[in-house]
Structures are given as C-alpha cells and as structure tokens.
Amino acid sequence: MRIAYLDCFAGISxxxxxxxxxxxxxxxxxxxxxxRALKLGASLKIEKVDRSGISSVKVHVLExxxxxxxxxxxxxxxxxxxxxxxxxxxxxxQHLHKTGHAHDHPHPHxxxxxxxxxGRSLTVIRALIESADLAEPVKRTAVRTFELLxxxxxxxxxxxIEQIHFHEVGAVDAIVDIVAASAGIHHLEIGAWYSSPxxxxxxxxxxxxxxxxxxxxxxxxxxxxxxxxxxxxxxxxVTPTGAALLRALAPEFGPQPAMAVERIGYGAGTRNPxxxxxxxxxxxxxxSDAKDLQTVSVIxxxxxxxxxxxxxxxxxxxxxxxxxxxxxxxxxxxxxxxxTLLTVLATPEKSGELAGLILRETTxxxxxxxxxxxxxxERKHIPMATEFGxxxxxxxxxGADEWNAAPEFEDCKAAASRHGVALKTVQxxxxxxxxxxxxx
Numbered sequence: 001m002r003i004a005y006l007d008c009f010a011g012i013s014x015x016x017x018x019x020x021x022x023x024x025x026x027x028x029x030x031x032x033x034x035x036r037a038l039k040l041g042a043s044l045k046i047e048k049v050d051r052s053g054i055s056s057v058k059v060h061v062l063e064x065x066x067x068x069x070x071x072x073x074x075x076x077x078x079x080x081x082x083x084x085x086x087x088x089x090x091x092x093x094q095h096l097h098k099t100g101h102a103h104d105h106p107h108p109h110x111x112x113x114x115x116x117x118x119g120r121s122l123t124v125i126r127a128l129i130e131s132a133d134l135a136e137p138v139k140r141t142a143v144r145t146f147e148l149l150x151x152x153x154x155x156x157x158x159x160x161i162e163q164i165h166f167h168e169v170g171a172v173d174a175i176v177d178i179v180a181a182s183a184g185i186h187h188l189e190i191g192a193w194y195s196s197p198x199x200x201x202x203x204x205x206x207x208x209x210x211x212x213x214x215x216x217x218x219x220x221x222x223x224x225x226x227x228x229x230x231x232x233x234x235x236x237x238v239t240p241t242g243a244a245l246l247r248a249l250a251p252e253f254g255p256q257p258a259m260a261v262e263r264i265g266y267g268a269g270t271r272n273p274x275x276x277x278x279x280x281x282x283x284x285x286x287x288s289d290a291k292d293l294q295t296v297s298v299i300x301x302x303x304x305x306x307x308x309x310x311x312x313x314x315x316x317x318x319x320x321x322x323x324x325x326x327x328x329x330x331x332x333x334x335x336x337x338x339x340t341l342l343t344v345l346a347t348p349e350k351s352g353e354l355a356g357l358i359l360r361e362t363t364x365x366x367x368x369x370x371x372x373x374x375x376x377x378e379r380k381h382i383p384m385a386t387e388f389g390x391x392x393x394x395x396x397x398x399g400a401d402e403w404n405a406a407p408e409f410e411d412c413k414a415a416a417s418r419h420g421v422a423l424k425t426v427q428x429x430x431x432x433x434x435x436x437x438x439x440x
Contacts, residue, residue: 001191001378005256006246007281008198010269011237014177017245019057019267020282021184022046031059034183035176037132042176049268052277056268061176120171122150123162129179136414141182141248144320149174149244152221177241185249188284191379193251197227201237219243225353227253232276237269250322252347261285287378294374296324297351301364302331304339311340314361321357322350377403384433388415391430405434 006012006020022028028046035042045060120128129142147161154161200215200223207216214236215223222243262285269278303311315326324345333339342362346354348371355367377396384391384407391411396404407430416423 001287001376002189002380003192003194003257003259003285003287004188004190005259005283006193006195006249006251007256007283008196008238008246010232010276010278010280011199011201011239012242012246012280013239013269014174014181014241014245015059015061016267016269016280017181017242018044018059018177018184019046020265020280021181021188021267022059022265023057023267024188024263024265024282024284026184026187030183030187031180034134034138034180035061037134038128038175038179039132040128040172040175042172044176044180049272051266051268051272051279052275054266054277054279056266056277056279058268058270061173063172121162122146125171125175128175132179134179134183135186136410137186138179138182140410141185142179145178145182145244145248146174148222148247149218149240152218152240152244155221156217174241178245181245189381190284193249194257195246195249195251195253196255197229197253198223198246199231199237200228201233201235202230203234203236205236215243216240222247225350227349233273235271235273237278247322250350253349256283257287259283259285259287294376295348295371296374297346297348298370298372299344299346299351299355299358299367300341301358301362301367302333302339302341303362303364304333304337306340306363308340310362311342314342314358317361318344318354318357321354322346323354381408382434382437384430384437386415386426386429386433388419388421388426388429391415391426391433393430393434405431407431407434 004024010016018031022031028044031044031046035044041063043062045062047058047060049056049058125146126143129139129146132139134142150161154163200219202214204211205214205216214230215228215238216236218240219236219238222240223238223246226246261283263283265282265284266277267280267282269280271278311328315328318326324347326345327341327343329341329343331339331341342358344354344358351369355369358364358367377398380395380397381392382395384393392408394406394408395402407427412423412426412430416426419426
C-alpha cells in the first residue's frame with residue numbers, strides 16, 4: 001500500500017504543505033490547474049529556497065492572471081531556480097504578525113450570511129469550490145477542510161457556522177492553499193496517512209481580536225485530540241489552514257511506520273531562523289509488508305431510545321471526526337425492544353475522542369472499547385475511460401494479484417447525475433471497462 005508520513009517537527013502551514021507535496025513529486029501543473037479552476041485571478045510562485053542548509057520548495061500565492069516575475073509555470077524549471085531566502089517576496093494577500101511571521105489566519109466576522117466587502121462566508125466559499133472545474137474528490141476534501149476551519153471559528157466566537165466570514169485579505173490565500181493541497185493529496189493516491197506529533201511553537205501571537213498564546217484559538221481547536229508539543233522556537237509554527245488540512249487527512253500519529261521510502265519532500269515556511277530548518281518533511285513510499293497486522297479499536301454501544309434521524313447524524317459525525325468505519329446493526333434488546341448496535345472502527349489514538357463524541361451525542365450511558373487486529377489488502381485506484389467520463393476503479397491486491405475491484409461510488413454518482421442516467425448503468429460501464437482492460 002502507498003503511504004505517506006508527515007514530519008511536523010517545525011509545525012505545518014498551508015504553504016509548507018504545498019511545497020512538501022511538490023517536492024515529493026506532485027507536478028506543479030496539478031497545483032496550477034487547480035488554482036486556475038477557481039477563477040480568482042490567483043497564481044502560484046514556486047521557488048527553491050534554503051532553510052538552515054535544507055533545500056526546500058517555497059510556494060507563494062499571488063493575485064493576478066499571470067505569475068509574478070520569477071514565478072514558474074511548469075515543474076521542469078523550478079528546480080533550477082535559486083533564490084535568496086532573505087529576500088523572498090511575500091504573497092500580496094498575506095499580512096504579518098507583529099512577530100514578523102507570515103500569517104494565514106482567515107480572521108472571521110459574523111455579520112450575516114451574505115458576502116460583503118471584506119469577507120466571504122463559508123456558503124460562498126463552498127459554492128465557489130463546488131462550481132470549479134475540479135475532480136469530485138478534490139472538491140470534497142477542500143470543502144471538508146473549509147468546514148473544519150469554519151466550524152472551529154464558529155465555536156470560538158459562539159455563532160452559527162454560516163455566519164462566519166473570512167477576511168478578504170486572507171480568503172484568496174486560504175482558498176488556493178486548501179484547494180491546491182487537495183488536488184495534490186488526491187494526485188498522490190495515498191492509501192494511508194501518518195504523522196509525527198506536531199510542534200506548535202511557543203510565545204504569543206497577535207490575532208484580529210487580541211494577543212493570544214500559541215497556538216491561536218482556531219488552531220488549538222483544530223488540533224484537539226492530536227499529540228502536540230512546544231519546542232525550539234518562541235514563534236507560531238502551526239497555522240489554522242495547516243491544522244485544518246491535517247485534521248482533514250485524519251492521519252495516524254506516531255513514529256514513521258515501516259515503509260520503503262520512494263520520495264522525500266521539504267516544504268518551506270516563510271521564516272528562516274538560524275540553526276532551525278523551518279520545513280515540513282513529507283515521505284512517500286510503500287508499506288514494507290502488505291500483510292502486516294494492524295491494531296484497531298472497536299467502540300460499541302447499543303441504543304434503544306434514540307431517534308433513527310439522530311443515529312444517522314451521529315454516524316456522519318463519527319466519520320467526519322476520523323473514524324475508519326461506522327456500522328449500524330438492528331438488534332433486539334431487553335424487554336423485546338428493537339434497537340441499534342453502533343459499532344465504530346478507529347485507530348487506537350482516536351478511540352478516546354470518538355467515545356466522548358458518542359457519549360455526548362447519544363443517549364447511551366456507556367460504551368465498550370476493545371482492541372483487535374486486522375489484515376488489509378493493499379489498495380490503489382485505476383482510472384477507467386467510459387462513455388460517462390473517467391471513473392476510478394478501487395483495486396484490492398496482494399503482491400501482483402488483484403483480488404477485488406469495484407468502481408468508486410462517488411465518481412459513479414457524479415457521472416450519473418451529469419449524464420442523467422441510472423447509477424447502476426455507470427457502475428456497469430466502469431466494470432466493463434476494467435474487465436476489458438484486464439483481458440488485453
């Protein structure tokens with residue numbers, strides 16, 4: 001299985017993640033096309049920089065239909081461009097903390113749901129992303145990330161999420177960072193994401209509404225349940241955009257798993273402190289053994305006094321919080337009452353958070369948690385050309401043997417909607433294309 005490991009020893013931000021993705025093999029064209037699809041008049045400037053002796057990729061978001069002088073339009077040329085890290089140009093849409101740290105906080109306002117002169121609401125941003133010419137999985141990841149970002153801001157300011165507005169000064173940066181990163185994530189076709197504990201930095205940070213200790217309020221909320229620590233610098237090392245992308249990935253935290261590393265990418269932050277490489281490292285490779293046993297937590301509770309509507313809502317929330325799977329099984333409980341057995345599969349690190357969510361959102365008085373082992377096939381996606389467009393086939397394999405194949409449901413659903421045909425017709429076309437390929 002193809003896996004990726006994020007080493008967040010210097011934190012994570014949107015531009016650092018973009019740089020790491022590019023340095024690890026995502027073509028610049030993938031990022032540029034995603035940026036152009038938004039039709040915001042934005043572009044990317046990509047350059048090689050030095051961070052404490054580490055050659056890294058720095059990504060800037062620039063406003064305007066063309067790249068600024070020194071910007072690069074293709075992935076063949078940027079590797080030959082040098083730059084003085086002390087003179088790197090900041091994107092026009094970024095602003096600075098009093099600490100001098102480039103800052104991508106999308107400061108919220110809560111003045112209603114309409115788009116106004118200095119901000120975009122989550123509704124407007126969601127519509128912008130969904131109307132863009134992007135693959136459906138890219139849209140889903142981008143929208144999910146912005147919903148996480150908006151949800152944290154809404155919680156902090158105690159307002160409905162749809163009343164959150166993101167300052168115009170940061171909206172373009174945030175949208176481009178998140179959408180381009182989503183495109184890069186899906187281009188890599190990673191089967192499982194892993195991450196080190198996250199260094200949040202230290203000190204104080206100047207936000208729109210006052211001076212706060214690091215991490216800033218939205219960042220702190222987005223990192224809930226993740227292993228974090230503070231070391232090395234009295235500066236903010238994790239931005240809300242970086243934290244939201246990390247939460248959307250829902251990685252398993254811990255040391256790097258056993259893997260055959262193929263590519264290593266370094267994404268640079270804006271600052272270049274002495275003797276501390278301000279970079280995000282991304283390692284991409286294959287698991288060393290497809291048949292390795294995995295440990296998972298199983299969380300269960302039986303419910304006989306809760307509305308089916310609420311149960312369905314809770315299942316959605318559990319998946320959104322990072323569960324591996326959720327199952328609802330009809331059962332007969334004491335006194336002959338019909339009930340529902342709620343079963344959740346999760347990484348052991350997520351079990352406490354998910355158990356708390358179940359206790360908070362349902363009527364149960366307790367949950368059962370146990371650890372089990374599982375064996376998984378390796379997985380990959382193969383795009384198949386059909387009369388309804390490109391449909392990905394999800395393949396389960398071991399070594400050279402393909403044992404299972406099924407069309408990706410969301411791809412089929414989107415294609416069926418676009419062409420006005422039955423969902424099963426699209427699924428059958430994808431399977432036929434796959435079978436035709438395998439017999440050639």
